Amino acid sequence: MYDPRLAWMLVAPVLLLLIFFLLLPIAVMLVYTFFTFVTAGVESATVTLANWHEFLTDGYYHGFLLKTLRVGGMTAIICGILGYFPAYFIWATTFKHKWLLLLLLIVPFWISFTIRTFSWIHILGEQGLINVTLLKLGLIQEPLQMLYTEGAVIMGLLHFLLPYMILNVYVSLESIDRTLISAARSMGCTSAQAFREVTLPLSLPGLAAGLMLCFVLAAGSYVTPQLLGSGRDALFGNLIYDTIMGQLNWPMGATLSIVLFMVLGCFAAVYTRYMSMSQIVKGLGG
Amino acid sequence: MKISTTKRLERLQERHANGDISRRTFLTLTAAAATTAGLNMPWMGRALAATTDVRFDGWGGVVQEAIDKYAFQPYTAKTGNKVVQGTFGDENEIITKIKTSKPGDFQVIHSSGVNYYIKYVNAGATSELNEANIPNLANVLQPMIEPFRKLTPKLSAVPYDYGTTGLAYNTTVISPEEAKEKGAAMLADKKYAGKIGGYADMTTRVWYAALDTGQDPNNIQDMDAVWAKVRETRDLAKKFWSSGAELMDLLSKGEIVVTDAWSGRVAALQQQGHPIGYLDPSGSYAWMEDMLVLKGSPMAECEELLNFMLDPATSIAVAEGQNYPPSLDPTKVKLTEKIEKLPAFDPTGQMKALTFADPIYWADNEDAWQKQWDRISKGA
Numbered sequence: 001m002y003d004p005r006l007a008w009m010l011v012a013p014v015l016l017l018l019i020f021f022l023l024l025p026i027a028v029m030l031v032y033t034f035f036t037f038v039t040a041g042v043e044s045a046t047v048t049l050a051n052w053h054e055f056l057t058d059g060y061y062h063g064f065l066l067k068t069l070r071v072g073g074m075t076a077i078i079c080g081i082l083g084y085f086p087a088y089f090i091w092a093t094t095f096k097h098k099w100l101l102l103l104l105l106i107v108p109f110w111i112s113f114t115i116r117t118f119s120w121i122h123i124l125g126e127q128g129l130i131n132v133t134l135l136k137l138g139l140i141q142e143p144l145q146m147l148y149t150e151g152a153v154i155m156g157l158l159h160f161l162l163p164y165m166i167l168n169v170y171v172s173l174e175s176i177d178r179t180l181i182s183a184a185r186s187m188g189c190t191s192a193q194a195f196r197e198v199t200l201p202l203s204l205p206g207l208a209a210g211l212m213l214c215f216v217l218a219a220g221s222y223v224t225p226q227l228l229g230s231g232r233d234a235l236f237g238n239l240i241y242d243t244i245m246g247q248l249n250w251p252m253g254a255t256l257s258i259v260l261f262m263v264l265g266c267f268a269a270v271y272t273r274y275m276s277m278s279q280i281v282k283g284l285g286g
Numbered sequence: 287m288k289i290s291t292t293k294r295l296e297r298l299q300e301r302h303a304n305g306d307i308s309r310r311t312f313l314t315l316t317a318a319a320a321t322t323a324g325l326n327m328p329w330m331g332r333a334l335a336a337t338t339d340v341r342f343d344g345w346g347g348v349v350q351e352a353i354d355k356y357a358f359q360p361y362t363a364k365t366g367n368k369v370v371q372g373t374f375g376d377e378n379e380i381i382t383k384i385k386t387s388k389p390g391d392f393q394v395i396h397s398s399g400v401n402y403y404i405k406y407v408n409a410g411a412t413s414e415l416n417e418a419n420i421p422n423l424a425n426v427l428q429p430m431i432e433p434f435r436k437l438t439p440k441l442s443a444v445p446y447d448y449g450t451t452g453l454a455y456n457t458t459v460i461s462p463e464e465a466k467e468k469g470a471a472m473l474a475d476k477k478y479a480g481k482i483g484g485y486a487d488m489t490t491r492v493w494y495a496a497l498d499t500g501q502d503p504n505n506i507q508d509m510d511a512v513w514a515k516v517r518e519t520r521d522l523a524k525k526f527w528s529s530g531a532e533l534m535d536l537l538s539k540g541e542i543v544v545t546d547a548w549s550g551r552v553a554a555l556q557q558q559g560h561p562i563g564y565l566d567p568s569g570s571y572a573w574m575e576d577m578l579v580l581k582g583s584p585m586a587e588c589e590e591l592l593n594f595m596l597d598p599a600t601s602i603a604v605a606e607g608q609n610y611p612p613s614l615d616p617t618k619v620k621l622t623e624k625i626e627k628l629p630a631f632d633p634t635g636q637m638k639a640l641t642f643a644d645p646i647y648w649a650d651n652e653d654a655w656q657k658q659w660d661r662i663s664k665g666a
Contacts, residue, residue: 039653041381041409060666127539145480148525230525231486232665242660245378247653248405 026261032254040248051255061239061256065263068236071150072219075157079214080207082158083165087206088199090166091173102170105163117156117227124152124228148230156224161217165210172206173199208275216264236260339368340587343380344396346373347530348554352607353396353595361594367587375529377402384411389582394591396446397578400433400645401489401652403443406578412442413581419589420444422596427615429637430574433645443578444592445613447605450630450640451490451573452566454537454547454555462563465544469567470497472544474515479522483536483545486526488652488659489643491516493571494546503569504644516662526663537562546571549629550609557609564629572630572640574613 036046055061090101108116123129126143134140146152176199184194222237240260244253342358344350350373358369374380377398384392397403406412417423423431423444430445453472455465459481460472468475473482473494484491495515496503506512520526524542527533530551536542537552538560552564577595579588594600598619605612606624611631614621618635625631632639 039408040378040656041385041405060661064664121535125539126541226528231520231663234664239660239664245376245382246660247656248378248381249653249657 026258029254029258032251033258035251035254037249037251043249043251051252054252055255055259061259064234064236064239065259068219068260069263069267071154071157071235072215075154075161075218076211076215078154078158079161079165080211083162083210084169084203084207087166087169087173088203090170102167105166108159108163113160114223114227116159117224120152120156120159120228121147124155147228148233150229150233152228153225153233153235156228157218157221160221160224161214164213164217168210168213169203169206172203172209176202205275208271212268212271212275216268219264220260339370340584340591341370341372341391341393342396343372343374343392343394345530346375349530349550349608349610350396352604356603356607357595357600360600361591364594365590367591369591381405381409381411384580385409389580390584391582392580393583394588395578395580397443397576399445399574399576399642400437401643401648403434403437403576403578404645404649406442406580407437411580412438413579413583413585413588414438414440415442415444415579415592416585416589417441419586420593420596422593422598425598425615425619426596426613427635427637429635430613433642434576437645442580443576444596445574445576446595446601447608447610447612448572448574448630448637448640449549449610450566451485451493451546451548451571452552452564452629453570454533454545454552455563455565456537456540456543457561457563459543460563462565465563465565469565470494473546474498474518474522475544476522478544480524481541481543482519482523483533483542484519484523484526485533485546485548486528486663488656489648490546490571491519491526491659492655493643495519497567497569503571503641504647513658513662516659520662553609553629566630569641572637572642574642575610 032043033051034047034049035043036048036050037043090098093101095101121128124146125131126147128147130146131140131143135143180198180202181194184198185191189197219235220237221235222241225233225235225238226241236256237260240253240256243249243256247253344353350371354369354371358371362368372392374383377395380392380395381402397406403412426445430448431441434441434443434445453465453470455472460478465472472478473484475482484494492506492512493503495512496506498515499508499511501507501512525536527536527545530548533545533547533551534555537545537547537555538558547564549564549566552562555562556564577592579585579592595604596614598614601612601614602619602622602625605628606622609628611625611628612621615635616626616633626633630640
């Protein structure tokens with residue numbers, strides 16, 4: 001017999017975790033947005049709308065917010081294009097030790113994210129691998145400016161996010177009943193048609209989930225633009241960092257944090273509604 | 287010395303970038319660290335630090351390595367007290383951490399002089415040192431102590447070293463004569479567009495822009511001209527660096543040929559044989575660093591540590607290791623030839639040849655200038 005108390009008891013630990021480690025900190029941040037900044041590192045509890053007024057009326061913040069969404073979107077789309085094929089290969093291969101291929105996807109996570117990002121400096125820099133090779137081959141006369149550009153930032157984000165995309169798509173592909181593809185082939189489909197009509201549509205939930213995950217992580221990133229970009233290539237996360245850690249202005253920093261949280265939250269809500277939540281969950285969970 | 291795995295790996299990368307270790311050694315150690323990472327549980331660090339010993343936070347890199355080697359390790363050997371160490375990349379970062387922690391979680395900070403001292407005072411984070419427990423304070427330069435005492439008659443910090451942020455240039459591209467003739471104007475010289483660097487720090491940028499516009503950095507009259515000059519340098523610069531390791535990397539790899547630079551880091555590059563010249567133009571930015579004891583710290587242990595650090599033998603060894611002159615008065619303590627040759631060294635003990643930032647003037651303008659600099663650095 002169904003006992004609602006048992007259900008609540010089972011769900012209580014997770015609820016408490018969510019309340020204390022997610023909702024409560026966000027609520028504290030929200031309260032901070034109404035505090036008054038006095039001087040670096042000092043604020044008072046005098047209630048003010050000055051921080052929200054500054055955000056809403058200052059185009060500087062709007063420009064960076066739009067740029068962050070653009071870079072996040074571009075990164076997610078490129079991740080989707082680049083990530084689908086490795087995922088499909090891992091799924092389709094008849095290689096006996098498929099686990100080894102999946103392990104290779106996880107190997108980069110064994111190394112510090114900061115060091116992985118730093119490695120791009122030795123690849124894209126003026127004295128980096130690409131420039132030195134091109135110069136020695138005589139293909140260029142002057143080193144190419146690749147580092148400290150938006151392209152370098154997107155490259156670093158791709159390096160960081162591609163495994164997430166591949167794993168999402170792979171999980172989605174794994175859930176496809178392979179007899180459907182056989183059926184399509186037996187009914188006259190070519191391999192390409194079977195892929196287009198059966199495999200691709202059925203793997204879209206994983207792709208959609210991967211796109212959302214990559215977009216949210218890219219839009220919220222801070223370290224990659226800090227290390228691989230110039231000041232102009234900063235994202236909204238860098239503005240938050242500067243405000244909290246540089247200006248020591250916590251009320252404004254909290255305001256910017258809540259803005260980013262709301263924008264990404266709204267995006268995720270709208271996205272899941274149009275993509276159908278059940279498909280996303282299916283993609284994430286296989 | 288106890289630091290996080292991430293910091294260890296970052297430091298390893300920094301040493302590789304500095305040329306201190308070979309690529310093979312770097313990769314071997316990184317792989318070893320990666321292999322053992324799975325064994326490192328989050329509670330281990332807390333357990334290791336959960337002692338009554340002194341907690342120290344500094345700038346990391348070669349500077350902190352010198353302090354650890356020549357001060358902390360001998361101190362531990364002598365007293366049995368350990369120094370648990372942490373690092374930060376920017377002092378505002380540690381101020382943020384202090385703000386969110388309990389008194390006593392952070393204890394001794396390698397702080398950036400009077401400009402930052404004010405921030406700790408405003409935040410109510412300073413302590414009161416018992417100077418009777420630090421007899422070696424008598425050897426410290428009085429001109430370095432006075433600014434601190436003006437802010438808090440009872441000191442919370444002891445000055446420890448000083449240096450300048452002068453101009454570093456690649457001698458294969460820029461001659462010493464050209465550097466001397468152009469001075470601060472080199473940072474906005476179109477001839478070196480795309481090869482200019484600079485410290486990503488508001489004070490340094492405003493200071494050098496003030497010099498380049500012919501103004502006194504401690505009494506700027508035309509701030510618009512200063513911001514225009516900051517923008518000019520920004521548009522010509524390849525990169526504004528944010529750590530000593532990054533500065534050394536950019537200069538040694540030839541990515542930039544001129545930048546404002548920390549004197550000690552340039553001295554380290556010169557000792558490694560890189561063709562890097564250093565010039566302190568008129569009004570060059572001088573700064574001092576101090577050992578700051580925070581409220582809630584075990585005062586007796588901290589004072590004992592500070593006294594040990596200010597001992598002439600210790601202080602001289604650290605100074606030689608980190609390439610910055612010590613706060614010891616050269617008229618009272620015999621310093622070594624190596625220290626006397628360090629950039630920014632003042633043999634008179636009067637500090638009159640060095641231009642320090644006026645802490646009150648800069649504190650009054652810091653909030654607005656920091657905000658404006660953050661915007662300009664991002665293209666505004």
